[in-house]
Amino acid sequence: MPTLPKVKLTPRGADRLKQGHVWVYRSDLIDADSIAPGSLVTVSDSRGKSLGTALYSSSSQIAIRMLASEAVSDFDKLLRQRIAQALAYRETVVRDSNACRLVFSEADFLPGLIVDRYNDILSFQILTQAFDASAVRETVISQLTQLANPAAVVERVDARIRELETLPPRNSGLVQGEKASTTFTMNGVHFHFDALEGQKTGAFLDQRENYAAAAQYGKGEALDVFCYQGGFALHLARVCDQVTGVDSSRPALEVADQNAALNKEDSGGKEMEWIEANAFDLLKDYAASNRRYDTIVLDPPAFAKTKRDLESSMRGYKELNLRALKMLRPGGILVTCSCSYHVSQTSFLEMLSSAALDAHRTLRLLEVRGQAKDHPVLLNVPETSYLKCVIASVSH
Numbered sequence: 001m002p003t004l005p006k007v008k009l010t011p012r013g014a015d016r017l018k019q020g021h022v023w024v025y026r027s028d029l030i031d032a033d034s035i036a037p038g039s040l041v042t043v044s045d046s047r048g049k050s051l052g053t054a055l056y057s058s059s060s061q062i063a064i065r066m067l068a069s070e071a072v073s074d075f076d077k078l079l080r081q082r083i084a085q086a087l088a089y090r091e092t093v094v095r096d097s098n099a100c101r102l103v104f105s106e107a108d109f110l111p112g113l114i115v116d117r118y119n120d121i122l123s124f125q126i127l128t129q130a131f132d133a134s135a136v137r138e139t140v141i142s143q144l145t146q147l148a149n150p151a152a153v154v155e156r157v158d159a160r161i162r163e164l165e166t167l168p169p170r171n172s173g174l175v176q177g178e179k180a181s182t183t184f185t186m187n188g189v190h191f192h193f194d195a196l197e198g199q200k201t202g203a204f205l206d207q208r209e210n211y212a213a214a215a216q217y218g219k220g221e222a223l224d225v226f227c228y229q230g231g232f233a234l235h236l237a238r239v240c241d242q243v244t245g246v247d248s249s250r251p252a253l254e255v256a257d258q259n260a261a262l263n264k265e266d267s268g269g270k271e272m273e274w275i276e277a278n279a280f281d282l283l284k285d286y287a288a289s290n291r292r293y294d295t296i297v298l299d300p301p302a303f304a305k306t307k308r309d310l311e312s313s314m315r316g317y318k319e320l321n322l323r324a325l326k327m328l329r330p331g332g333i334l335v336t337c338s339c340s341y342h343v344s345q346t347s348f349l350e351m352l353s354s355a356a357l358d359a360h361r362t363l364r365l366l367e368v369r370g371q372a373k374d375h376p377v378l379l380n381v382p383e384t385s386y387l388k389c390v391i392a393s394v395s396h
Helices: 011-018 075-093 134-148 159-164 205-217 231-236 250-262 279-288 307-327 345-358
Strands: 006-009 023-025 029-031 040-044 050-056 062-068 099-104 113-118 121-126 152-155 173-176 181-186 189-194 221-225 242-247 273-276 293-298 328-338 362-369 388-395
Touching: 006 011, 006 050, 006 062, 011 023, 011 050, 040 062, 075 099, 075 134, 099 181, 099 205, 113 134, 121 134, 134 152, 134 173, 181 205, 189 231, 189 250, 205 231, 205 293, 205 328, 205 362, 205 388, 221 231, 221 279, 221 307, 231 242, 231 250, 231 293, 242 250, 242 279, 250 273, 279 307, 293 307, 307 328, 307 345, 345 362, 345 388
Parallel strands: 006 040, 121 152, 221 242, 221 293, 242 273, 293 328
Antiparallel strands: 006 029, 023 062, 040 050, 050 062, 099 113, 113 121, 152 173, 181 189, 328 388, 362 388
16 A cells, blocks of 8 residues: 555644544644645644544645544545445434435545435535545445445535535536436325435435424414425425415425425325415514414524624524514414524524513423434534424413
C-alpha cells in the first residue's frame, strides 16, 4: 500500500475527534499542503500521534471527515462492508414500508453518501469530493446493486453542494436501469415516486414514523400545512372526517392529488381538498375568519439554514404555531415540526410554550419525537439529529 498523505491538526481539532465528533474544520488544520481533493489521509495531532484515517476536502470548510480510528489499507473493501452494514441495520428498524433511507452519510460511517430506497428504485446523492471519484462511485453503485437488486439506480444532484465542493457540474439522471418512476408504501399508505422530480432524493422519508404517530391522534376536521405531496394528510385521511392540504407548490399538490387517488379506497372514498397558498397568509386569513379545526399539522421547510437565520426563523415558527393554536377546537391535536438542525429541541419547545401562552391555550404534550430510525443519530455528532416533531393536545 502506498503511504497516505498526512494531515496534522491543532490541539482544538484533535480534541474534537477525541470527544467523538467526526468533522474537523479547515481552521484546525496545521499542515495539509499539496493534498489532492478527495484524498484518503492519515490524521495526526500536533505531536504526530495518529488519530486515524479520514476523507479530505480541498474546498469545504469541513476539511476532514473521519472514516476510521485505525489505518485503512483497503478503502474499496471498507466501503462494501459499511454499505452492507447500513442495509442490514435497516432490516432491523424499518417496518411496514418499502421505502427508507439506506445510507445516511456520517451516521452510517460513510461521510458524503446518501442513499434512499423507493420500492424498486434506489436514489443516491453525493456530498463530498471523495465519493465523487470514479472508482468510489463504481464501488458504491456495484455494492448497492448487488445487495438491493433494484430495477434502477438514480443519482440526484444538488448543484449548490457540488459548487461548494468544487466538483464539476453534473445532471441528475439514471445511472443504471431504465425505470424512473414507481409507487411505494409507508405505513400502508401508497405514494407515487418520480425519481427525477421532487425535492432532495425524492420524498420526506424521515417523517415516516411521525406520519403514523399523527394518525394515532388525528380526528375530525384536519388541516395539513406545508403538505408537500400529502404525507401527513394521506395518513390522517384514514382517521379524520375531512382533510385539507396546503402548499405553495402546485406540482407538489398535483402529486398529492394523484397520491390521494391511489389511497381513496383505503380512506373510505373521502375527497381531499388541496389548496395552493402561502401558509402564513392562509393561516392569518383563517384565524381572522374564525375557521376551526380538530387537527392541524405544521411541517414547514427548514427556516434556519444557518445560525444567522435562527432569530428570524424562531419568529416564523412562533407565528405559525400561534395561529394554528387559535384555530384548534378544545381537545384539538397539534402536530408541529422543525427540520432545522440549528433549532434545538429545547428552543423549539420554548417557542411552542410561548405561542401557547400568547394564544391563551394550554398544551398537553402527547409525544416529542425525532426523525425515523433509518435516519440514525450519532450521540457525539449532534448534526445528525435535526428533525423535531411535537404532538400535543390543546385545551382552552
